[in-house]
Amino acid sequence: MTGNPFSSRADWLNSGDIRPYVFVRPENMIANPGTRHNIDWFKHEPIYKNPLNIEELPFAEAIYQIEWKSFGHQDLAIPRWVFYDCAAMPGFIAGYAGRTKIIPKKILNLLNYSEENEWCPLSLFIIIPTMHKGEWVAYDLCSVNSLLPKEEQFYGLGFLSKAFALWYANVGQCSGMTQWGSPSLKLHSHYGPIEMIGAYAPLHTHAKTMTYRCEVTVNNWEKFFSKEPDLAFLERYGKTDYMIEPNNVESMIRMQERIQNNEGPFFLNAGDIAHKGLRDPLHIYKLKQG
Numbered sequence: 284m285t286g287n288p289f290s291s292r293a294d295w296l297n298s299g300d301i302r303p304y305v306f307v308r309p310e311n312m313i314a315n316p317g318t319r320h321n322i323d324w325f326k327h328e329p330i331y332k333n334p335l336n337i338e339e340l341p342f343a344e345a346i347y348q349i350e351w352k353s354f355g356h357q358d359l360a361i362p363r364w365v366f367y368d369c370a371a372m373p374g375f376i377a378g379y380a381g382r383t384k385i386i387p388k389k390i391l392n393l394l395n396y397s398e399e400n401e402w403c404p405l406s407l408f409i410i411i412p413t414m415h416k417g418e419w420v421a422y423d424l425c426s427v428n429s430l431l432p433k434e435e436q437f438y439g440l441g442f443l444s445k446a447f448a449l450w451y452a453n454v455g456q457c458s459g460m461t462q463w464g465s466p467s468l469k470l471h472s473h474y475g476p477i478e479m480i481g482a483y484a485p486l487h488t489h490a491k492t493m494t495y496r497c498e499v500t501v502n503n504w505e506k507f508f509s510k511e512p513d514l515a516f517l518e519r520y521g522k523t524d525y526m527i528e529p530n531n532v533e534s535m536i537r538m539q540e541r542i543q544n545n546e547g548p549f550f551l552n553a554g555d556i557a558h559k560g561l562r563d564p565l566h567i568y569k570l571k572q573g
């Protein structure tokens with residue numbers, strides 16, 4: 284896929300003053316990055332940092348600030364040991380960073396970050412490989428946008444952080460977890476057909492968590508910006524009579540039972556979600572027969 288469908292709303296991506304970063308210990312570096320998915324959005328060389336190098340501590344502390352401030356109110360702030368043991372050691376951490384001298388002072392203040400550092404992190408995404416070959420699990424996505432008023436945001440920062448990481452790390456299958464009603468569902472649904480493998484998760488801190496699996500394809504990525512319907516999805520998947528209501532836990536439990544009864548696989552439609560309010564009921568889709 285070529286071209287730059289988002290230039291008018293996300294021109295920050297082009298300047299080179301805001302670039303992707305890869306925060307991965309040397310042993311976990313990706314061989315042949317960016318060779319699986321055919322898309323030419325990520326033209327700037329990423330900034331490399333080693334999370335196990337204590338000289339990179341200021342950068343990591345700013346990542347913590349983004350994480351804690353964006354997730355703190357949801358009771359999901361990452362403990363330091365989880366970031367170290369479950370992200371820096373086994374996995375792949377990436378995001379966008381801005382040249383400290385060009386980004387607004389307000390952001391440096393929010394992140395308690397010194398102007399002496401050349402690059403300041405602006406977002407965070409974590410994925411770890413699983414025992415199931417080819418499948419990765421994503422468990423953290425956040426951006427400074429969630430701390431800024433709309434007019435001061437870097438449009439697409441959260442979406443492009445995950446897009447960059449999936450592209451760079453050649454991720455074929457990406458699973459993850461998100462809470463019903465979260466704005467992140469608008470992002471997660473655009474990286475490929477999103478199958479709901481769990482509708483209710485009482486084992487989690489938040490039972491109203493949706494668990495998904497996605498075969499990553501770049502076909503629908505630009506529709507995140509254009510908000511056009513995904514016609515290829517609609518050709519393949521049909522609407523069922525089932526719905527998930529983010530305000531109704533019973534609807535989640537009923538879907539969970541259907542999943543456990545092997546009545547699926549069930550999917551969500553990114554085009555639907557893009558045009559809905561966060562608390563609106565969502566239609567469930569299934570593969571069309573024949």
Ligand SMILES: CC(C)(COP(=O)(O)OP(=O)(O)OC[C@H]1O[C@@H](n2cnc3c(N)ncnc32)[C@H](O)[C@@H]1OP(=O)(O)O)[C@@H](O)C(=O)NCCC(=O)NCCS
Nearest residue numbers: 353354424425426428429438439440441442461466467469
């Ligand atoms: C969710 C999150 C990662 C999104 O990243 P972002 O940088 O704010 O979002 P992007 O700029 O990439 O995308 C903007 C789009 O996302 C959606 N969106 C983002 N925040 C939204 C909100 N509060 N309400 C509704 N839609 C929202 C919209 O579709 C928006 O596009 P639109 O304005 O054209 O409708 C970010 O808001 C965040 O860090 N939230 C707190 C942490 C969190 O809950 N993470 C999700 C864990 S699964």
